[in-house]
Amino acid sequence: MKETLDGIRLAWTDPVLRALLLTVGLMAASVLPVTSLCVPLLARSNGWTASQAGLVVGATVAGGPTVTLAVARFGTFAQPGRTAAVGCLIAAAGVTGLSLASSAYSAAMFAAVQGVGIGIFTSHLAPVFVASTPRSHLTRLQSLLALAQTLPLIASTSLLGLIAAAGAQLAVVACAAGTALAGATLLAMPRAMTAVV
Incomplete structure (x- = not known):
């Protein structure tokens, strides 16, 4: 328990x-x-078939690994914190386009943009997180990182379910706004912007 509290204190x-x-x-x-x-x-709401919906989801998934492979080959940008924030904004643009898409094929294109943004975000944020964590606290902070990805999802999914009652597009726009807010939040924190790997 003491170690857990120490990790939370450090974070x-x-x-x-x-x-x-x-x-x-x-x-x-x-x-x-x-x-x-x-x-x-x-x-x-748009009358897409199951295979068309699968195409949209697949396009999202394909975007991330494409960026990850490029980063694995060429490395991260010089300012990974700033690049991660830009990745959030790219993902937000993709999600916004998804809310406006009239067909499954245009939705898939925007979903791929979202996936690229997510890939940029994760591939640049993760090295900064590891480099900023003392080696003695790495396991504890990785556990907190997992919680940071899981706990907010419980609340947001419930909230988005309520928003979706007013329209699916509105729920997607809410997701785009939250994604843009994440990027803006990171950009507003200068220490994170200047952190190096």
Whole structure:
């Protein structure tokens, strides 16, 4: 218990770790429900077939690994914190386009943009998080990172379910707004912007 509290204390007092965990929480709450909740709702409201809805989800999934492979080959950008924030904004643009898409094929294109943004975000934020964590606390902080991705999702999925009652597009727009907020939050925290790997 003492070790757990020590990890929480470190995450709360370190400005870089605090910024990264907050951004991860916002991104998880906003982006993860898009494929699990919003795409099925969009498919139903737009009359897409199951295979067309699967195409949209597949396009999202394909975007991330493409970026990850490029980063694995060429490395991250010089300012990974800023690049992660830009990734949030790219993902937000993709989700916004998804809310406006009139066909499953245009939705798939925007979903791929979302996936690229998520890939940029995760592949640049993760190295900064590891580099900013003391080696003695790495396991504890990784556990907090997992919680930051899971706990907000519980609340946001319930909230988006209520919003979706007024329209599937509205729920997708809410996800886009949350994703953009995550990017803006990261950009507003200068220590995270200047953190290096």
